Amino acid sequence: MTRFEDIKAFAFDVDGVFTDGLVLAMPDGDLLRQFNSKDCFGVRTAVDNGFPCAIITGGVSQSLLHRARSLGIRDKHLYMLSKDKESDFLHFCRSICLEPAQVAFVGDDIPDIPAMLASGLGVCPSDAVAEVRSAADFVSTFAGGRGCIRDLVERVLKPQDKWLFDPKNPWKGSHPDSITKFAKLTGRNREMPDQVGHDEA
């Protein structure tokens, strides 16, 4: 197990980690998910402070792509329809030139276990399935979609003095995602360019 203060990057499952695991099945086949804004703030802050982040999920949706972009996650680090999370996790590690031992993986269900074991710090929410809790290096006291990601990110960034966020200059003025660019053209942001809105996470 790698210490929290030695972790340099994160990889996350989605359902049951970013969310409480519930999905709303729409008539058109799309699946709607609820993301926790505090968790998302944690991820965005990690990315902003130099911690590459990946999403590795068996799911797929357009909204997930937009959510990942708004968190600062690069498209090439979004692994959807993953059939082998360990393989995708190792691919992510190679792409950022880090050893798997330097990267944490967060999962909640059986398909996540190989990637957790391959990582330096296998983490799960408090409501992960029993097999995952047994395999994890660290079981958060927070549930999926209820703060487990924020818990981990703060434990990693704070001892490295990387838990840094300037409320007066959110995300260092960087708004790379298309949604935020669009938002800046709307509403009060158009009239108050010095106080442009930013994605909440």
Ligand SMILES: [Mg+2]
């Ligand atoms: Mg899951």
